[in-house]
Amino acid sequence: MKRYEQFADEIAALIREGVISPGERIPSVRQASRHHGISPSTVFQAYYLLENQGLITARARSGYFVREHAQRLRDEPRVTLQHADPAEVKVSELAFSVLDSLQDTQTVPFGSAFPSPELFPLTRLSTSMTRGLRALSPQQLVADMTAGHTDLRRQIALRYMLGGIQRPIEELVITNGAMEALNLALQCVTQPGDLVAVESPAFYATLQVLERLKLRAVEIPVHPQNGIDLEVLAERLASLPIKACWFMSHLQNPLGASLSKERKRILYQLLKQHQVPMLEDDVYAELYFGSAPPVPVKAFDDEGLVIHCSSFSKCLAPGYRVGWAAGGRYAKAISRLKLMTTISPSIPAQAALADYLQHGGFDRHLRKLRHALEAQQASMLAAANRYFPAQTRITRPAGGYFLWVEFPEHIDSLRLFTMALDHGVSIAPGPIFSATQQFRHCIRLSYGHPWTAYSEHGMETLGKLLHSQRRLE
Amino acid sequence: MKRYEQFADEIAALIREGVISPGERIPSVRQASRHHGISPSTVFQAYYLLENQGLITARARSGYFVREHAQRLRDEPRVTLQHADPAEVKVSELAFSVLDSLQDTQTVPFGSAFPSPELFPLTRLSTSMTRGLRALSPQQLVADMTAGHTDLRRQIALRYMLGGIQRPIEELVITNGAMEALNLALQCVTQPGDLVAVESPAFYATLQVLERLKLRAVEIPVHPQNGIDLEVLAERLASLPIKACWFMSHLQNPLGASLSKERKRILYQLLKQHQVPMLEDDVYAELYFGSAPPVPVKAFDDEGLVIHCSSFSKCLAPGYRVGWAAGGRYAKAISRLKLMTTISPSIPAQAALADYLQHGGFDRHLRKLRHALEAQQASMLAAANRYFPAQTRITRPAGGYFLWVEFPEHIDSLRLFTMALDHGVSIAPGPIFSATQQFRHCIRLSYGHPWTAYSEHGMETLGKLLHSQRRLE
Incomplete structure (x- = not known):
């Protein structure tokens, strides 16, 4: 130590x-x-x-x-992972039922993957849309489809630069959210049947993409505080023909874990040693509670091995569907694949964001958003404290809007999911975060919505259901 | 007869x-x-x-x-197709060089796949964007990502209904342009290695998608006036394990050919007999010069075999990137694949189009657009008459914005493409429209831009280059 x-x-x-x-x-x-x-x-x-x-x-x-809740908190989850061979992935059906559960606006959206749109400067964005469209020449509506809106790309490059990362503007491919960027990137660096290293637990959409592209998952455990286990990763990279890594080095979904800067440097050395490209899913980049913005693995990338993907969907403009990849040596391949599949994300949405980034007060909004999320986290942790069984373990991430909750082993989160939905509460059950259906006694909860009596009641309901599961067993 | x-x-x-x-x-x-x-x-x-x-x-x-040009016209192209076995597709590189040729705004854009954005009601669309955003609740920005903007789906369903086609609104999947709809649809109905029937000549993007998904193309010849050769299609469907068809039954790109209503009915019977799904790429649906809107093959579809794909990109709102699939029995699979790859097209763009369709005067705009395109076609045909070699054959499509030009056999359209670009004129050379690199003496020309002295000079330049190629041979 x-x-x-x-x-x-x-x-x-x-x-x-x-x-x-x-x-x-x-x-x-x-x-x-x-x-x-x-x-x-x-x-x-x-x-x-x-x-x-x-x-x-x-x-x-x-x-x-x-921090206010720092003392009263439950222990952190242990996140023990059963060793599993590289696995075909089958989580889609389950993940879709979680998504379906969110369609009813009367449901408490603890299972949601998006924060509440009410936390975003929607009126100011509409103004930027009007301004952006006015500044747009008719020709740009067609011409900007190939490379993306020029001013937006400049603004994004500028933000990289302010974060201490020099990326040439040519490396930026504007996409339909980070989801498209990650999808395209993975197709560019793999063939069906290839092995891809993913986190465990991992964001279920990652697993869905692997499933769709017929790739096999090599699960690398994530520690709630230190992030991905680099020792296991080093061993797997040495022993298996892994073709790509897909990691969230910062505020990992669902654990909220972040790698320290030093561990990010070590991770990059591993990638370089094995010449394995990495998709860095960094959609929560802006949602840190600390004082300094985190440095992505991309900052160490001197060989173009890291494809850094992010978007405005979780921090500014949900539904606008604008994201990007800083594609390194794969930028051209990603851009061409985009032209063959969706051609381009919406140009008006890009124009609106370009104007907002320049004139809208993005950093002011982000400070407000971070404070709101931090307060909502405290409320949810306090409620979990009140209503959940004593042996429950909960993460306390330093950003984002997810808690990972580990119940005693006898709790079945799939049963809890169904029961909770009957009671008007949506949650994300643990097994959708694993290629091998682990984490059956875990759930992910979102505190991405303003805390209300409604939320409090949702937590109370979950608590009652948990206690009833216990009694039945 | x-x-x-x-x-x-x-x-x-x-x-x-x-x-x-x-x-x-x-x-x-x-x-x-x-x-x-x-x-x-x-x-x-x-x-x-x-x-x-x-x-x-x-x-x-x-x-x-x-019609003004009806008498002075050249003969129609003969479009003879060499028989070819099902083929792996390799047109991407060539198609991308055509796309790259359009980046320079000083180039005469005869090679463009999009009409001039100046032909579209952009100011009115901006108004609709403002109105659409105002009417949008914050929740819709997230909730509408799953199924698409509700009012937009209603408006699209209404247009189907006015065209005499009853499609349940649940069948509509809103996508990032028709391109995404077609990509998703093809992935839903095929596996790598499968055979797909395509037109020849075909839209090069179709061939790029087949290339990307490792599908093999079975080329079905298209006649400039009658459309796809149903006799050949019937034979191929009977003798080969074709898994899907991808056809444009109306104003086919690049020939401008349309199937008659009767031939559409026969085509559908063939699909039904062999239970083969068809992707109906109908992006030029609204660009007919005649008096009555054409009926798509989808109109005959009583088994959900036809996936009708279209968009607003070519007739109303380029760069907005809003299209859709009426997905028949594949609608749910398409929708899920969309959620796993790009999640959703831009919600503000959808809200703008929903407002425009309801209040913007879409049909009035379309009448104006059709007249403009018809006049531009006459100008281009007249210029071709003036400058191109006498043996040149040219289509005279009853809509859209493309001419297919067949030169004497000794003309090399790839050489012409390079030479023309050096002279500031972009064209689309014939081989990019074929999986087997046929049509080497053909080109596609777009009359999608207002006719100017600039366009006239472009045609004159092409004429001179054509005559010089002849002299050299």
């Missing part, structure tokens, strides 16, 4: 034991450095880790504070 | 010989019926055929007139 990890553990223990209370300020970097005789950069690394673990939060110009 | 075909031939001869002059009115249905002792419905059928052949045109409340 490194010195900064040791120091982080000491602070974490103080928080758990109640020595430092929720809401209280912890020593500043300078104070801690002096007091413990360690370098400021070690303290800073430790605080960064604690922030990522959801225990503390940074407030601009006031220092670091213990 | 049926009576109405005989009568049509007689009239056609009178036009060609100059007995009836361009612009002149031909006898009304009632007059002709009385004079020739045949039933009004036979006359009507004959006139309908002549209209489809581009020889006459109907004007509302004034009768039928000989």
Whole structure:
């Protein structure tokens, strides 16, 4: 264990034991450095880790504070994974029934993959649409279909640059959301029957894509705090002919785990050593609760091996369907495949986003959105505390809008899914996040909607159903 | 030959010989019926055929007139097809170089697949976008991604109904243009290695999709006037394990050919007999020059075998990327595949089109557009007459915006493509329309842009290059 990890553990223990209370300020970097005789950069690394673990939060110009729910929290899930051989994937049917469960607007949408559109600046976006369309020449409606709206591509390249990543604008392919970018990218780097390394648990859409393209999944376990298990990955890359990796290095869906910067660097070295391309699904890039934007694996990419995919769907403009791939050495292949399948995402939507990014106040909106999500997380964690069985383990991610909940082994999340739906509550059952139907006693809950009495009642309902399952067994 | 075909031939001869002059009115249905002792419905059928052949045109409340260019025209191409075995497809590279040739706005866009966006009501569409966004609830931005914008689906279903086709609204899948609809549909009904019947010449994007999905093409010849050769199709369906057909029954790209209603009925019987699904690519549905909207093969579909795909890209809103499939028995599979690949086309674009279809004056715009295209066709045919070698054969389609030009055998359209591009003129060379690289002496020309001195000069340039190729040989 490194010195900064040791120091982080000491602070974490103080928080758990109640020595430092929720809401209280912890020593500043300078104070801690002096007091413990360690370098400021070690303290800073430790605080960064604690922030990522959801225990503390940074407030601009006031220092670091213990998060409100940090002490009262349940343990983190253990996420033990049964070893499984590379597997054909069959989760579609189940995932579609979750999707269907969300069609009824009267249902509490804990199973949703999207945050509430009410959290987004829709009126300002409409203004940007009007402005964007006015600035658009008739010719652009046809010409921009090939490469994407020029100003939008410039704005996206600019955001990479502000994040410290220089990507040539030619590398950007504008797509119909990140979903299309990932789909196209995977088709460009694989053939049917190939092995693809995915996370376990993984976002079910990843598994659906593998299923559709007849690819086999090599499941790599994800730890709720440290992210993907690099030791297992290294072993699998060495022993199996893996053709591609599809990972979320930041705020992984469903666990909310993030790799540290150092572990991202190691991950990239592994990719480079084996010359295996990686799809970096980074749709939650902007939804971090900490003070500093995370650095993607793409930042280390000096060989064009990483296809960094993201979108505006989860952070700004749901339903506009605009995403992109920074495609590295695969950019041209991805762009051509796009031209052969959907040609182009909507040009008016691209024009609206280009205008918004330039004039709409994106960063101001993002700060507001992050605060809202952080507050909603606290409410959901508190409710879980009140209503769920004592042995329940829950993640406390440092961003995004998902909790991963691990119940005692006897709980059957598929039964819970059906029962909860009968009671007007939608959840995402654990097995849809696994190519080999693991995590049967787990569920994913979304806190992406403003917290209301309705949400509270939904959590209470889940709690009752959980207790009733227990009694029956 | 049926009576109405005989009568049509007689009239056609009178036009060609100059007995009836361009612009002149031909006898009304009632007059002709009385004079020739045949039933009004036979006359009507004959006139309908002549209209489809581009020889006459109907004007509302004034009768039928000989079209301006009808007499001076070149012969129709013969479109002879070398017999070829089912073939792996390799046209992508060539097709992409045509696409690339259109990126320079200084190039005369005779090679373009899209009509000029200046022909479309863009300002009115922007108004509809504003109205559509205002009417959209935040929830719809997420909820409508699954099935598509409800009002838009209603408007599309209504247009089917007005065209005499009852399709349940559940059968409609809103897609990212017709291109996505066709891609998804083909994936739903085939496996890699399968045989698919396609037209020859065919739209190159069709061939690209087959190439991508590793399907083999069975080429069915298309006649410039009668459309696809049903005799050959019947033979191929009987002798080969064809898994799907992908046809344009109306204003086929590139020939502009349409099947008569009777031949559409026969085509459907063939599909039904062999239980082979058909993708009906009907993106030019609205661009007919005649008086009556054509009936698609889908109109005969009583078993859900026809997947009717269309869009607003060629007739109303280029770049908006909104199309659909009326998916028959495959609708659910198509919808699910869409959810796994691009999730949804842009919701704002759908909302704008829904508003426009209801309030924008779509039919008025379409009448204007058809007249513009008809006039542009006359200008291009006249220019071809002036500049192209005497043995050149040219189609005169009764709609759309493409001419298919067949030069003497010694002309190499690939060389012409390169030379023309050097001179600032883009064309689409014949071989990209064939899975087996046929039609080397043919090109497709678009008259989808308003006719200017610039266009005239482009045609003159092509003429000079054609004469120079001849001299060199």
